[in-house]
Amino acid sequence: SGQFAIVRKCREKSTGVQYAAKFIKKRQSRASRRGVSRDEIEREVTILQQVLHPNIVELHDIYENKTDVVLILELVSGGELFDFLAQKESLSEEEATRFIKQILDGVNYLHSKKIAHFDLKPENIMLLDKNIPIPHIKLIDFGLAHKIEDGVEFKNIFGTPEFVAPEIVNYEPLGLAADMWSIGVITYILLSGASPFLGETKQETLANITAVNFDFDEEFFSNTSDLAKDFIQRLLVKDTRKRLTIQEALCHPWITVRLDKETSPLKEETKVQENKKVENPQLKTKRLREYTIKCHSSMPPNNTYADCERFARVLEEVSCAERGCGALAVSHSSLQEDMDVLLSIYNEKEAWYKEENESVRRKLSQLRYECRKIEALQRHLQDEIVAVDISVAGMSGRYMDLQGHYESLRQELAEELKWIQDLMSSFQLENEACVNGNCDSVFGEDVKESLMELLNRSRCEEFLAGLNVGVAESHQ
Structure with a gap:
């Protein structure tokens, strides 16, 4: 993780x-x-x-x-290589060579495909199964790996300070050679239990790297062969052009001679170095255990098998607890992100609601204004209706008065007509008597014309009066 x-x-x-x-x-x-x-x-x-x-x-x-x-x-369940070696009672240089050879084989395959790992360190060298004499090594964690393309310059500052190459520290173009430097550091630690460039601070460590400030302290390398030291020296070279390539590292005598089962001119040197190592076989693993405890794991100081077994179970329980805590942390982080998203959505909705509320408020204000206008118009119409009702009532009273006046005029006219008719009847009887009695006809004609004129004038006035009444009613 x-x-x-x-x-x-x-x-x-x-x-x-x-x-x-x-x-x-x-x-x-x-x-x-x-x-x-x-x-x-x-x-x-x-x-x-x-x-x-x-x-x-x-x-x-x-x-x-x-x-x-x-x-x-x-x-890959065998754990880290250094944890495994730190638990061993002793470590021969030949065993170390076999582990380095496996690392070189994996890196050789990567470099053949122009892939640089850029993060080779003990934590990323795992064992497939630790319950066999020479466990199988697996390189893991390709988070920093890059494919190196010809003609394309690649620079970056990354990795673990203790294992990075000088070109990374100096922000220079990077290539496959950076992995070879890391292999040199890993080999140095594996054979001695000490780190070649590790300082008290990160800045001191990086300064040691850029100055290539390391040596083979007799305290740590008294039992190490000259071939092993030469292998390390040719890897920890600042100039990438002079540093061993992966093919050259695989062909180095320390790798080939240690793994060669046949007799060779260097066989005697190998035996001499092994005899020196037997004098104090636990020295390397003790220092390696101390280094592992300090830098890369939480292994207990004692190294008895029983304690290691118990501690392994404790580590497994701690690992389970850490996984649970990690899952809890992931869930918390995910929950926090979900809460942030929900909060963002809430803020957006709140802003939208405020905007809509303001819009609705303006519309309601406009509607209230329109309602007030309608209410004022309604009151004005009601006043108009009342005025019209009053006017209609006045007109109705006037109409009744005119109708009564017209009725009285009609009755008077009817009486006058009746009087005239009676008068005409009496004149007609007198006229007949005059005719029978041979009265003067001129006198009769004059009287007749006078009566007709009076009658016509009375009818004309009646007609005009009726006409005036009709015009007034129509106007109202």
């Missing part, structure tokens, strides 16, 4: 095979410094998909969720 990754054991349901699930926390935004960027995750995945070697951890599958990318990797 690292700063932004946690590893858990998992099992494939269909086959029952166990794997290691590496949960890599994704960076949620470009501005955020939490998590790993997608480009870096994709680079690691691409490199793992390109490699297949016995000494390199194998990628089985990939999954992704909202917060993590999950790499399903080959389960």
